[in-house]
Amino acid sequence: MLDYLQLISEFAYQHFNHPNMKPTDKRVDIYGLFFGCPEIHPLQDCPFAPLRKHSAIEKINILEKLADENIDKMLLDHHNCLSNRINQNIRIFSGSV
Numbered sequence: 001m002l003d004y005l006q007l008i009s010e011f012a013y014q015h016f017n018h019p020n021m022k023p024t025d026k027r028v029d030i031y032g033l034f035f036g037c038p039e040i041h042p043l044q045d046c047p048f049a050p051l052r053k054h055s056a057i058e059k060i061n062i063l064e065k066l067a068d069e070n071i072d073k074m075l076l077d078h079h080n081c082l083s084n085r086i087n088q089n090i091r092i093f094s095g096s097v
Contacts, residue, residue: 006066008016009086021073026068026072026075027064027066029075030063030071030074030075030078031060031063033074033078034047034052034054034059034062034063035050035052035059036052038082038089039082039085043081046081047074047075047077048085
């Protein structure tokens with residue numbers, strides 16, 4: 001049987017002790033988006049969807065190769081998408097749609 005606690009510990013060690021990644025780095029902000037959408041069901045045109053098919057190690061390697069400008073754009077795109085989806089849900093639940 002797999003020891004999930006050990007796997008999580010090893011993953012956290014690799015993630016936060018990656019030579020180029022620091023816990024305060026903006027890469028940490030975007031890393032979770034490589035695993036899933038906070039809205040549960042991503043939009044069909046979500047730019048993160050192709051990245052989610054990679055292994056955890058591959059995701060770290062891809063992330064570390066991204067230029068800061070690309071990360072900034074990805075974070076901005078995500079924030080805009082999330083904001084639009086939240087506003088849409090508010091309109092739906094408030095009956096203003």
